[in-house]
Amino acid sequence: MSITTALMRMFGLRYPIIQAPMANAAGGDLAREVARAGGLGMIGTGSRATPAWLEGEWSKLEGAGPVGVGFMTWALDRMAEQRHLLTHALGLKPAAVLLSFGDPRPYIPAIRAAGAKVICQVQTVADAELAASAGADLLVAQGTEAGGHTGQVSTLPLLAAVLRAVADVPVAAAGGIADGRALAGAIAMGACGAMLGTRFVATPESLYHPQAKERILRASETDTELTPVFDLVQGIPWPAQYRGRALVNDFTQRWHGREEALKANLEQARQAYEAARREADFRTLAVYAGQSVGQITAIAPAAELVRQIGEEAITLLRR
Amino acid sequence: MSITTALMRMFGLRYPIIQAPMANAAGGDLAREVARAGGLGMIGTGSRATPAWLEGEWSKLEGAGPVGVGFMTWALDRMAEQRHLLTHALGLKPAAVLLSFGDPRPYIPAIRAAGAKVICQVQTVADAELAASAGADLLVAQGTEAGGHTGQVSTLPLLAAVLRAVADVPVAAAGGIADGRALAGAIAMGACGAMLGTRFVATPESLYHPQAKERILRASETDTELTPVFDLVQGIPWPAQYRGRALVNDFTQRWHGREEALKANLEQARQAYEAARREADFRTLAVYAGQSVGQITAIAPAAELVRQIGEEAITLLRR
Numbered sequence: 137m138s139i140t141t142a143l144m145r146m147f148g149l150r151y152p153i154i155q156a157p158m159a160n161a162a163g164g165d166l167a168r169e170v171a172r173a174g175g176l177g178m179i180g181t182g183s184r185a186t187p188a189w190l191e192g193e194w195s196k197l198e199g200a201g202p203v204g205v206g207f208m209t210w211a212l213d214r215m216a217e218q219r220h221l222l223t224h225a226l227g228l229k230p231a232a233v234l235l236s237f238g239d240p241r242p243y244i245p246a247i248r249a250a251g252a253k254v255i256c257q258v259q260t261v262a263d264a265e266l267a268a269s270a271g272a273d274l275l276v277a278q279g280t281e282a283g284g285h286t287g288q289v290s291t292l293p294l295l296a297a298v299l300r301a302v303a304d305v306p307v308a309a310a311g312g313i314a315d316g317r318a319l320a321g322a323i324a325m326g327a328c329g330a331m332l333g334t335r336f337v338a339t340p341e342s343l344y345h346p347q348a349k350e351r352i353l354r355a356s357e358t359d360t361e362l363t364p365v366f367d368l369v370q371g372i373p374w375p376a377q378y379r380g381r382a383l384v385n386d387f388t389q390r391w392h393g394r395e396e397a398l399k400a401n402l403e404q405a406r407q408a409y410e411a412a413r414r415e416a417d418f419r420t421l422a423v424y425a426g427q428s429v430g431q432i433t434a435i436a437p438a439a440e441l442v443r444q445i446g447e448e449a450i451t452l453l454r455r
Numbered sequence: 456m457s458i459t460t461a462l463m464r465m466f467g468l469r470y471p472i473i474q475a476p477m478a479n480a481a482g483g484d485l486a487r488e489v490a491r492a493g494g495l496g497m498i499g500t501g502s503r504a505t506p507a508w509l510e511g512e513w514s515k516l517e518g519a520g521p522v523g524v525g526f527m528t529w530a531l532d533r534m535a536e537q538r539h540l541l542t543h544a545l546g547l548k549p550a551a552v553l554l555s556f557g558d559p560r561p562y563i564p565a566i567r568a569a570g571a572k573v574i575c576q577v578q579t580v581a582d583a584e585l586a587a588s589a590g591a592d593l594l595v596a597q598g599t600e601a602g603g604h605t606g607q608v609s610t611l612p613l614l615a616a617v618l619r620a621v622a623d624v625p626v627a628a629a630g631g632i633a634d635g636r637a638l639a640g641a642i643a644m645g646a647c648g649a650m651l652g653t654r655f656v657a658t659p660e661s662l663y664h665p666q667a668k669e670r671i672l673r674a675s676e677t678d679t680e681l682t683p684v685f686d687l688v689q690g691i692p693w694p695a696q697y698r699g700r701a702l703v704n705d706f707t708q709r710w711h712g713r714e715e716a717l718k719a720n721l722e723q724a725r726q727a728y729e730a731a732r733r734e735a736d737f738r739t740l741a742v743y744a745g746q747s748v749g750q751i752t753a754i755a756p757a758a759e760l761v762r763q764i765g766e767e768a769i770t771l772l773r774r
Contacts, residue, residue: 281609289676290600290609293631293746297676312612317644324643325636357608357616427612
């Protein structure tokens with residue numbers, strides 16, 4: 137018996153695995169290695185990515201296989217530079233564009249017209265229904281245990297509810313998935329695959345700083361916090377319903393839950409944050425990571441992870 | 456192909472389903488109906504349950520099949536009445552005793568000596584390892600999406616990590632599971648079954664007030680909050696790491712995130728809470744429910760739910 141899902145058919149994949157388009161982690165090297173191994177690679181654009189940066193990362197793909205690009209929908213709404221970047225990205229003919237964190241409807245026609253698949257990542261059932269009716273080709277139900285920015289509902293109940301609510305668009309799971317077990321669980325529920333972020337941060341190919349990767353290897357499943365404090369200190373205007381899950385560090389211990397005090401001391405905190413950035417001091421800087429972080433104890437090449445996680449899931453599903 | 460798991464063998468069950476021992480919801484009627492249908496029924500003791508109450512509920516079982524009793528470990532530590540209640544419960548010869556929220560080691564020998572299986576519900580990998588090494592017969596990995604009191608880690612990454620860490624004790628999943636899909640997902644990951652709470656609250660047999668059940672039917676997956684405010688106002692000394700997941704209502708909107716202000720106005724808030732209790736006013740009173748609440752749209756008999764969820768899971772796992 138072999139396993140084939142709607143996700144695999146859509147992109148011609150060997151494994152039902154999408155690598156998350158993590159800002160500051162997912163560049164061309166990571167996307168290429170995932171795509172070569174048979175998953176869907178993704179390049180992540182943060183709020184500061186430029187066309188030149190994207191083009192540089194894209195040039196690393198060397199015809200690897202299907203690769204997409206991810207965008208934050210709220211940033212497309214608010215920033216002309218982001219809309220320009222999307223137009224530029226579509227010119228590169230990506231296999232897919234992933235939209236998350238906002239109303240995708242204004243951007244879907246141009247993406248489809250460019251021949252890319254539309255992937256909408258959603259954090260609630262209402263947003264899943266909106267994206268499905270707007271013509272998304274694929275939904276990703278992202279649970280609160282995911283690393284980076286996410287919503288409030290956990291993957292398992294969100295996935296169950298989205299699968300029940302949306303019958304005609306394939307749904308992948310994201311959040312808390314770092315091994316073949318969890319991937320098999322999502323597929324047994326009816327998902328067409330899973331999107332993994334944190335697991336792919338701890339690879340040689342990810343753009344995270346080596347010390348950030350080290351912190352990920354040391355962290356346990358209880359060492360993350362879903363918090364707005366890193367957005368506040370950096371002045372990134374994320375909508376309030378999306379906070380970022382990061383490793384607990386000195387900065388979260390000082391400010392998380394004390395956001396009013398942080399706002400009252402913002403200039404001082406911002407200077408300290410910028411100083412930490414210059415020194416790559418992750419006692420202060422954000423290390424975005426999900427609750428699967430406790431299972432990640434070694435750096436491993438992305439291509440090897442795709443094969444290992446995919447094969448483990450297939451073995452479990454055959455039992 | 457039929458499905459048999461370690462949980463089913465341990466208690467002679469038809470389905471790999473445990474009904475959670477929810478305080479103020481899980482009495483003898485609910486436990487009996489679950490057990491008759493082939494699941495493991497449980498009676499829940501709150502911090503105010505008495506031997507007379509437990510005996511009354513136990514008398515409703517009428518030889519239904521395997522039924523256990525649940526205890527809060529921190530309450531056993533702190534309250535002589537709770538330890539007395541445990542001794543009394545063991546005299547009733549339950550099939551199992553479930554311990555959660557604390558170090559189970561002091562209580563395991565007496566439970567085993569009484570011939571009951573020891574079920575330890577855990578919220579972290581460290582607690583899973585402790586319970587396994589202390590001789591638990593079964594672990595329940597409870598995610599943060601569960602209703603009532605719980606920890607911070609979501610079911611999916613917690614289950615994956617516990618299954619990896621503990622090889623020699625069967626592990627069931629709890630939190631976010633209300634249908635056969637999620638049960639199938641947990642079993643595909645390697646769990647021996649699942650414990651369901653919120654789904655069994657919305658039954659004719661549960662002890663929740665009809666208006667509380669009505670609120671559960673109307674709530675969506677985003678309508679819960681993990682909060683200490685109901686413990687604060689009732690003066691129930693839960694350890695800080697365990698907060699209660701309840702439906703958002705006027706009380707949570709007023710006090711959640713403003714716990715210091717609640718403490719400063721405690722006497723007044725307590726009087727208002729007691730008044731709401733007399734009037735069964737759930738704009739103020741806690742309705743504990745998990746994030747699976749959005750999937751629950753009708754009251755259904757517990758026995759029917761056991762069969763329907765069990766059969767749906769078996770069908771999915773056969774595919």
